[in-house]
Amino acid sequence: MAALAGLLVAISCRRILLTVLAAGVVGVSIAVQISWYYIGQPPITGTYQNIRVLSSNLRYGQADPAFIVNLTKENADVVTVSELTPEAIQRLKQSGIDATFPYSHLIPAPGAGGAGIWSRYPLDILASTRDEEEGVSIPAARLLVPGLRFDPVLASVHVYSPVAGRSNTIDGWRTGMVSAKTQLDSFAVIARRGAVIIGGDYNSTPDMRQFRDLLTNGYRDAVEQSGSGFAPTFPSNRIFPPLITIDHVLTRNAAAESVRTIEVPGSDHRALLATIRIPIDPTA
Known part of the structure; x- marks a missing residue:
């Protein structure tokens, strides 16, 4: 512009x-x-398993729980959320999220600090990060999908905003991005030849060097990988449409087939709905 x-x-x-x-x-x-945004890579060929991912920022837990449950019931296999509060968990449970996604790994917190994962598939919980001083929340787990030779690693990321509150600063955001990079590298080691899927609010656009630093060690952004087009996610609660892309789904040893954004009532972020192809046996 x-x-x-x-x-x-x-x-x-x-x-x-x-x-x-x-x-x-x-x-x-x-x-x-x-x-x-528009020149994607060739998708994975051969045998693969599609994993549908919904990634959503809940805006201090205020996003409409019934909308999220109804959306994910038909369109997602796993859900990653940020700004997950204890109250939001109760509202989502009351709306029936556990009926479709019986497995979860949740680290709620007041305000914007919480994050979580819901899954149709069993989860093997990994060590998770929630550190306000580090400026990042990252719950993570192995995704136990029948038929895959290597279990994928699934994580939800929230790098705290540099401008949203008194405790949030540019320096804190930089620290959070460094911590996220360390965690992504750790997930790559844990997954080995298996896939890694990380959805969340990175509070970073593709133009920012700190975000592009995450796209190393085999990681790709799902929008860029699939060529799905311009996908701004924030702010979504204004009279004008979203302007910037700060929510992302990153993949490793997998390929994004498609990504689309969805407006979620009560949130100031559009959610991302991505279909990820995971090879059945990457060594074949």
């Missing part, structure tokens, strides 16, 4: 050289965005 504004200013001032330069900047910006 800034590049386009610069081009319009240059045109209105009739500065030929500046107009040419500004047009070049706009062209490069568009090329970068198109390559990220």
